[in-house]
Amino acid sequence: MTVRSGPSTLLLALMDAYRWRPASVKNRAGSIIRLYPIETGSCEGCAMEISALNGSTIPLEGSGFQIVKAPEEADWLLVTGAVTRSRIGALAEAWNAMPQRKSLVAIGACAQNGGPFKADYATLGGVEGLIQVYRSIPGCPPSPHEIFQALLALAEG
Amino acid sequence: MSLLSAIMQHGERVGLSHYRVDNQIWQGVLQHADKTVSLIASWADEDYATMLLLEDELPFLLSVPVEKRRYYAPSMRFLAAQWGERMARDLWGVEPLFALDDRSALDNGSWTLTWPMAREPIPVQGKVHDEREEGYELKAACLAVPGLLDLTYNVSKGLITKLDVHIASGHRGILSQVKGLSPQEALPLISRVSAGGFVAHPLAFVRAVEQAQAKVPLPQERDIRFILLEVERISLHLFDIGLVARCVKADLLATHCDHAREVLAQLCSQYGVSRRLTDTVRFWDEGSKVSEIVPFAQAVTETMQPLLPRLTGLNRLFSSRMEGIAILSPEHVWGYAIGGVTGRASGRYIDMRSMDVGMRLDALRASGRHEGCALARNGQRLLEIRDSLYLIQRIIASLGIEDEAQTIPMTGEGLGVAEGARGDIWYWVKLLHGKIENLQVRDPTQPVLCVLEGIMRGHQPDDIPLALASLGISPAGVVL
Ligand code: SF4
Numbered sequence: 128m129t130v131r132s133g134p135s136t137l138l139l140a141l142m143d144a145y146r147w148r149p150a151s152v153k154n155r156a157g158s159i160i161r162l163y164p165i166e167t168g169s170c171e172g173c174a175m176e177i178s179a180l181n182g183s184t185i186p187l188e189g190s191g192f193q194i195v196k197a198p199e200e201a202d203w204l205l206v207t208g209a210v211t212r213s214r215i216g217a218l219a220e221a222w223n224a225m226p227q228r229k230s231l232v233a234i235g236a237c238a239q240n241g242g243p244f245k246a247d248y249a250t251l252g253g254v255e256g257l258i259q260v261y262r263s264i265p266g267c268p269p270s271p272h273e274i275f276q277a278l279l280a281l282a283e284g
Numbered sequence: 285m286s287l288l289s290a291i292m293q294h295g296e297r298v299g300l301s302h303y304r305v306d307n308q309i310w311q312g313v314l315q316h317a318d319k320t321v322s323l324i325a326s327w328a329d330e331d332y333a334t335m336l337l338l339e340d341e342l343p344f345l346l347s348v349p350v351e352k353r354r355y356y357a358p359s360m361r362f363l364a365a366q367w368g369e370r371m372a373r374d375l376w377g378v379e380p381l382f383a384l385d386d387r388s389a390l391d392n393g394s395w396t397l398t399w400p401m402a403r404e405p406i407p408v409q410g411k412v413h414d415e416r417e418e419g420y421e422l423k424a425a426c427l428a429v430p431g432l433l434d435l436t437y438n439v440s441k442g443l444i445t446k447l448d449v450h451i452a453s454g455h456r457g458i459l460s461q462v463k464g465l466s467p468q469e470a471l472p473l474i475s476r477v478s479a480g481g482f483v484a485h486p487l488a489f490v491r492a493v494e495q496a497q498a499k500v501p502l503p504q505e506r507d508i509r510f511i512l513l514e515v516e517r518i519s520l521h522l523f524d525i526g527l528v529a530r531c532v533k534a535d536l537l538a539t540h541c542d543h544a545r546e547v548l549a550q551l552c553s554q555y556g557v558s559r560r561l562t563d564t565v566r567f568w569d570e571g572s573k574v575s576e577i578v579p580f581a582q583a584v585t586e587t588m589q590p591l592l593p594r595l596t597g598l599n600r601l602f603s604s605r606m607e608g609i610a611i612l613s614p615e616h617v618w619g620y621a622i623g624g625v626t627g628r629a630s631g632r633y634i635d636m637r638s639m640d641v642g643m644r645l646d647a648l649r650a651s652g653r654h655e656g657c658a659l660a661r662n663g664q665r666l667l668e669i670r671d672s673l674y675l676i677q678r679i680i681a682s683l684g685i686e687d688e689a690q691t692i693p694m695t696g697e698g699l700g701v702a703e704g705a706r707g708d709i710w711y712w713v714k715l716l717h718g719k720i721e722n723l724q725v726r727d728p729t730q731p732v733l734c735v736l737e738g739i740m741r742g743h744q745p746d747d748i749p750l751a752l753a754s755l756g757i758s759p760a761g762v763v764l
Contacts, residue, residue, distance in 0.1 A: 136597035137536070143594070144539045166432055168454045171760045172479035172560065174430030175523065182526070182542040183535075213394040213453035214432070243476045248397040248405075249457040267476070270549070270559055 144183070151189025152279060160282055161193050163201030164234075165221050168211035168250065169242075172268040173235035177205060180271040192278060198224040203261070203278075209237040209244040210251045222258065230261035232281065234274060239263045287313065287321050288339050291346060299697045300495060302345035304332070307356070310348035314361040322621040323362035324710060325726035328355055328372040328380070330402060335365070336699075336710060336726065338621060341634060343699065345712065350378050357383035364620040364731045367762065375401040375459065390763065392452040401460055419446065420745065428531050428749035430479075431759045435748065442744060447737040454763040462720050467493040467713070468567065470720055474711075475563055478727060478761035483509075483516040484704030485711075485725075485761065486565040491700030492711040494568055498694035501568040504684035506642050508572045509565065511581050511679055513702060514672040516561050518588060519548050520705035521625070521665040524756050525599070528662055531750035532605035537598040544591045551587060555580035581680045585673045592673070596666050606659035610739050610751035613656060620731040624707025626755055629664040630656035636703040642687040647675035658754035704728065706756040727761030 164177045180187060181194045195201050198221040210218065222231065233254050236242030241252030251257060264277040291313075295303035305313075310333075317337075324336040324343065332347040333355035348355055357380030358365035369380040370389035377399035380386070391398070397405040419436040432454035437447040458477060462470040467489075475486045487509055494500065501509070526541030549559040555576050557564050564573050574580065614631035616622065623634055633652035637643050650667035653660045697714040707728025714722040732755050740751060 136594065136601060140536050140540060140594055140598055143543075144536060147539070147543050166430065168432060168456055169760065170476040170479045171431045171758060172476070172482070172562075175479050178430055178523075178527070179542065179545070183539040184542050184546045209456060211394070211453055211456060212396070213392055213455070215394075217453070243473045244456045244458070245461060247457040247461060248395045248400045249455050267562065268479070268560065 147183070149184060149186040149189075151186040152191075157191070157282065159191050159193050160278075161195045161200055161202045162205050162278075163195055163198045163203070163221065163225070164205040164207065165198075165218060167206060167208035167214040167218055167238070169208035169235075169237045169244075173207035173237065176268045176271050176274060177207065177234065180274050182271075185271050185275045187275065190275075190279065191282065198222070199226070201225050202229060204229065204231045205234050206231060206238040206254055207234045209241045209253055210257065211249055212251060213249070215251060215257070218254075218258075230281075231258060232261055232278070233263040235269055236265060236267040239265065242267055286339055287317055287337075288342065288344055291344070295346070298347070299345065299695045299699070300692060301343060301699065302347065302697065304347045304349075307348055307351075310346070311356055313346065314356060314358065317361055319618075322618065323358060323364050324621050324708070325724070325730070326358045326362070326365040326368035327724045328369070328378045329376045329722065330378060333358070333372075333378070333380075334712075334724070335362070336712065341639070343701070343710075345699065353377060354379045354381055356381050359384035364734055366734060367730050375399065377402050388452070390452050390455045392450075394453075400457065401463075419448075428527055428753045429757055431757075432763070433752070433757065433759045437740070437745065439745060443742050444740045444745060447740050449733050449736055451733070451759045451763045454759055456764065458764040459723060459725075462723055464719050466719055467715070470723075471565075471567070472563070475565065477725065477764065478758060479560070480520065480706050480727075480729075480756070480758035480761055481516070481702070481704040481709055482560050482562045483512045483565055484702040484709050485727075487513060488700040488702040488709045488711040489713065490565055490567055491702065492698040492713040493700070493715070495692060495698030495700060496694075496696055496713055496715050497698070498692050499568045500690060500692070502684070503642060503686055505568065505572055507679050507683050507685075508574055508577050510640070510643070511577060511676055512557075512561055512564050512574070513704075514676050515548070515552070515584055517672050517705040518584075518669050519545055519560070520756075521669050522548070524705075524753065525595070525662050525665050527753040528606065528658060528750065529602065531753050532602060534598070534602035534605060537595070537602055540591070540595055540598055544588065544595065547587055547591075548584065551580070551583050555583065578680050578683065581676050585676050588669070589673055592666070592670060599662050599666060603659050606662060606750075606754070607657060609658040609747060610743070610754055611655070611657045612735065612739055612755070614654060616735045616738060617656075620734050622707070622728070622731045622735070624704070624728050624756065625661050625664045625668065626707065626728075626732060628652040629660040630654065634708075636701045636708040639701065641690065642685070644675060644678040644682075647671060647678045649674070658750060661754050661756075706758065709761070725761065725764060727758075729757050729759060730762045732757060733759075733762065
């Protein structure tokens with residue numbers, strides 16, 4: 128294996144990154160939609176896909192979305208996980224902190240209905256039935272591309 | 285005389301490598317076990333307390349009866365036992381005497397039952413006091429790593445002096461949900477214990493069940509599992525390197541990791557397996573889910589190999605931003621039996637793949653490091669990706685090669701291990717009439733949680749996300 132580092136590595140790496148950059152969906156109508164992900168107890172698979180959604184293979188920001196660090200700044204709450212009894216307070220707190228005209232999107236089977244984790248002494252089993260869910264994105268886990276496409280479709284109404 | 289030989293003489297053998305001793309011998313082990321013995325995990329229910337020990341790389345289980353809900357705490361001698369003791373107390377209501385830490389680990393007052401795994405759980409009356417100490421608090425959402433990990437810490441002159449880890453809010457009740465299921469019924473749930481091991485967790489479980497049932501997979505199936513485990517290792521190492529890169533603002537390195545990981549995920553789905561290899565591990569008699577393993581494996585090596593020099597070059601380019609951060613000392617990795625990349629980058633070169641029957645040992649070439657910092661861990665990850673690609677090539681060159689046939693007795697209990705990307709994952713299972721009577725899990729993040737305070741002491745709070753990402757911390761497999 129030949130390993131080069133230095134200016135040539137940097138240049139070639141930059142050229143590759145430029146070549147791979149995903150095309151934005153420029154014509155999406157409306158203003159920027161700010162997304163706040165919240166994890167509520169899971170295998171972390173969907174949370175890892177959200178991390179990938181916010182990475183460089185998906186044109187999230189170029190297509191009118193932005194991941195934000197506080198629920199106060201968010202339009203949509205992206206929920207992952209089966210909602211443990213311990214996390215229901217944090218979920219409610221985040222929801223209440225969001226400005227008006229907010230929406231909740233359940234990402235993955237867990238957030239939808241608990242997925243593989245059934246309701247028990249520690250878990251409530253998803254957001255369905257707990258809170259008004261705007262939309263669910265199925266999958267276990269859904270891919271970042273599927274999440275992105277679903278977000279675009281939701282944004283277009 | 286080794287500890288194991290002494291125990292073989294004085295203890296009652298109850299499993300393939302499982303011995304039961306009385307209280308006197310148990311205490312003797314806690315007083316006299318020397319440094320050649322390390323503790324991988326400990327657990328306890330209402331009947332027995334158990335230590336999973338490693339002596340000269342040989343694992344064995346040691347159990348003692350729990351009397352009046354009490355047992356002598358393994359943490360008196362083995363510091364890594366603390367999380368297991370705390371969790372057993374919350375789930376079964378058994379008290380470890382002279383324990384290092386007697387705070388709740390899982391039950392933070394939100395459950396509907398106290399001691400939910402006990403024969404007679406108690407419906408909750410009132411709330412458990414949240415034992416968090418005063419200090420700054422970093423909630424899961426503020427940290428770089430996915431998963432529910434909260435930290436509280438104290439700072440003096442801008443540097444961390446004390447740090448505590450809280451994982452309770454992620455507890456889903458997995459151990460109670462699998463109890464009474466057949467292994468086949470439990471497998472889908474075990475396959476979602478942690479995304480840090482969509483292959484490694486179910487593989488360790490399946491291996492434990494197969495040992496309990498005295499079954500051995502066919503060599504071809506064994507090799508397919510090896511390949512899947514290596515593909516998962518590459519994917520998770522890329523994820524972790526990318527996360528570290530983002531923390532140090534090395535966006536170009538992160539971009540290349542994202543790209544490589546996405547290419548790998550697409551290859552998986554192109555060859556008929558799920559993008560993250562979910563639900564690919566099956567039992568010995570179920571046949572493989574991967575029909576085109578050789579073309580798949582070839583495509584993985586041919587596609588990933590050319591990407592590796594660029595990743596290595598970029599990692600080197602940004603090395604100064606990772607060097608010397610979050611150092612884990614050799615004393616700690618040995619003392620707490622920390623494995624995986626984290627252990628190997630700090631001088632503990634133990635790789636459980638070397639115990640796998642049929643493993644092509646010559647492919648495991650990376651020799652480990654000793655610096656123990658974020659840079660060393662990233663470097664180790666890159667070397668292990670190289671080895672994984674080589675190992676996959678070696679396996680497909682001799683797919684299904686026979687190894688020495690083993691015959692194992694049927695004992696109804698089994699111990700399985702899989703060397704996942706973030707370290708060694710262990711499952712112990714006890715079956716009764718074909719159903720799971722008891723199951724215990726040890727995820728590699730567990731011992732790392734014990735040393736986090738030591739690693740972070742003297743660092744600025746801003747270094748926390750980088751440290752967590754670099755250590756590959758993922759609480760889902762611990763909190764269950
Ligand atoms: S939906 Fe599946 S992948 Fe997502 S968090 Fe739940 S178990 Fe994990």
